[in-house]
Amino acid sequence: MFRRENTRAQNVYNSSIRTSGFSHSMTSHxxxxxxTGFVRPRFDAAxxxxxxGHGAFIDCGTNHSVPRLLGALDDAGIDASRVxxxxxxxxxxxxxGGAGELIARLPxxxxxxxxxxxxxxxxxxxxWAGAMAVYGEEVMEQSYGRLRPIAAERVAEAPDGHVLDFHGRRLRCIDTPGHAKHHMAIYDEQANVCFTGDTFGLSYREFDTAQGAFILPTTTPVQFDxxxxxxxxxxxxxxxxEAMYLTHFGRVENVEHLAGKLHELIDAMVDVARQAKDSTDRHARLVHELTQLYAVHTAAHGWPGDREALVHWLGTDIELNAQGLGVWLDRA
Structure with a gap:
């Protein structure tokens, strides 16, 4: 639910993005x-x-991401009043995390x-209280910024199958639990693409090879199912x-192939968890076995990096996936 990073490196990066240029690109439709600038480049997308002539955002990053989102509006020629x-x-x-702050800038x-x-x-x-219990107030302020409430009259709920008419463009909301019980994906009928949050896994561009995108599931605590x-x-x-748009990170195609890889890795990760269930050092074993699992799969994908590079790019996700599998074992 809350990403545990190298705090010092993250804070330096978060500070730099507030004054740097906006980083975004446009695809079709x-x-x-x-x-969003969260953690590192090409890690977290909105x-x-x-x-x-109108705009709609899907996800928003943290409070520190808001200048980038407003900058994207400027570059697209859309006034904030037309979002x-x-x-x-x-x-x-x-x-x-930045939803309240962003909504306050979009009248x-x-x-x-x-x-x-x-x-x-x-x-x-x-x-806020849940994150504070893990990180403390200083880290929360530096990493996310104070969470800002949104007036109830500006909040609309999207039950499964809800269709948003975005000026003639149908955006269908689909209940997609598994990562979180409150998760939905958005199907853009015009573009024939899905915005998948974390349901369709993580695909960092650093792992792209001649075989295409590499993908892995996220079992982040606390509601993995x-x-x-x-x-x-x-x-x-x-x-x-024809494509999925992931929060971590960007557009991926060849979706049937990637879905097969996700299914394979979900089952493999569950097997790792079950084998570690009764270990006295369960968490350490989960971290070790997940690292080994991902090393095998990235090598098969043609990625040339060594174990040190793997941990550099996936260390946080390995830790969080281990935590999530542990919570799942305890609940099961």
Whole structure:
């Protein structure tokens, strides 16, 4: 739910992005990929959809990301008053921490969120308290910024199947649990793409090879559910999208192949967890075995990096996936 990073390096990076240029690119159908600047380049994305002179954001990063999102509006020629929606895939802070701050800068926008997540945007005190218990106030302020509540009248809930008419462009909200119970994906019917949050895994561009994108699931605490995640992936695949837009990070294609890899790794990670269940040093064993698992799969993908490089790019995700598998074991 909250990403544990090298705090010193993250704080230096967060400080630098506030005064640096905005980092984003546009793909087809007016979809802008925005690097939110969280943690490192090409780690955390938000999206701006531009259609008929109006804008809608999907996810937003943290408070420190807001200047980048507003900069993307400027570059797209869209005034803040013509942004109608901020749509959240879920309320984990790397996706939604800056929602209140961004909405405050968008005078006519409303927030669209899964029904289970709405209350946390209206009153983020529980989200803040949970993160504070892990990191402390100083790290929370530096990494995310103080969470700002959103007035209830500006928050709309999106139950499964809800269709948002974005000036003639249909955006369908799909309940996709497995990573979190309050997770939804957004299917853009015009572009035939899905914005998947964390449901369709993580794909960092550093692992791209001649074989294409490398992908792995995220079992981040505390609501990992492998069966639900398998089902959610299949539900998105049934739409036959030409691409997925991931928060971590960007657009990926060849989605049927990637879905197969996700299914394979979910099962492999569950097997790792079950084998470690009764270990006295369970967490350390989970970290070790996940590192080994990902080393095998990245090598098969043709990635030339060594173990040190693997841990450099995936160390945080290995740690969080180990934590998530541990919570799942305890709950099961």
């Amino acid at each position: 007016g979809i802008h990929v925005i690097d 999206y701006l959809l531009v259609h008929n 109608d929606w901020l749509i959240l895939t879920h309320v984990h802070l790397d996706h939604a 006519n926008a409303r927030l669209l969120v899964h029904p289970r997540g709405a209350r946390h945007m209206i009153d983020p005190s529980q989200l 492998p069966e639900a995640l398998h089902a959610s992936i299949e539900r998105l695949l049934a739409l036959k999208p």
